[in-house]
Amino acid sequence: MIKSGINKSVSLENQGAGNSAGKRNLVLAGALVSATNPYFILWWASTGMESIRQSYTSGLIGVLFFFIGHILSDFVWYSAISTAFSRGKKLISDTVYRWIILLLGIFIIAFSIYFIGSGWKMLQT
Numbered sequence: 001m002i003k004s005g006i007n008k009s010v011s012l013e014n015q016g017a018g019n020s021a022g023k024r025n026l027v028l029a030g031a032l033v034s035a036t037n038p039y040f041i042l043w044w045a046s047t048g049m050e051s052i053r054q055s056y057t058s059g060l061i062g063v064l065f066f067f068i069g070h071i072l073s074d075f076v077w078y079s080a081i082s083t084a085f086s087r088g089k090k091l092i093s094d095t096v097y098r099w100i101i102l103l104l105g106i107f108i109i110a111f112s113i114y115f116i117g118s119g120w121k122m123l124q125t
Helices: 002-007 020-036 037-058 060-088 096-122
Strands: none
Touching: 002 096, 020 037, 037 060
């Protein structure tokens, strides 16, 4: 992120470029990443399973309503995020976008250093 921000190799202009086959591959890649994400699996093994257990007190109809509600909430959330990103391209310039990417990269590095330092201190005590 930092390198891309400094080299100006990141841009809002070319974000939508590509063919439909490439976009299909992005959808497949997104599904694969979601399915193999350990946090996804841990969420369903813990919180998700408990939510299903609680919805099962209303029978299979409760589980069905939970499932439909969960899928709809994901759809609404990701639609809102997608719309915000799409319209956000019109609100900021490429220069501002590059600065945001650069600052977020620096923030990630600083946060990593903080976590490593915190972990090291915890191990020392």
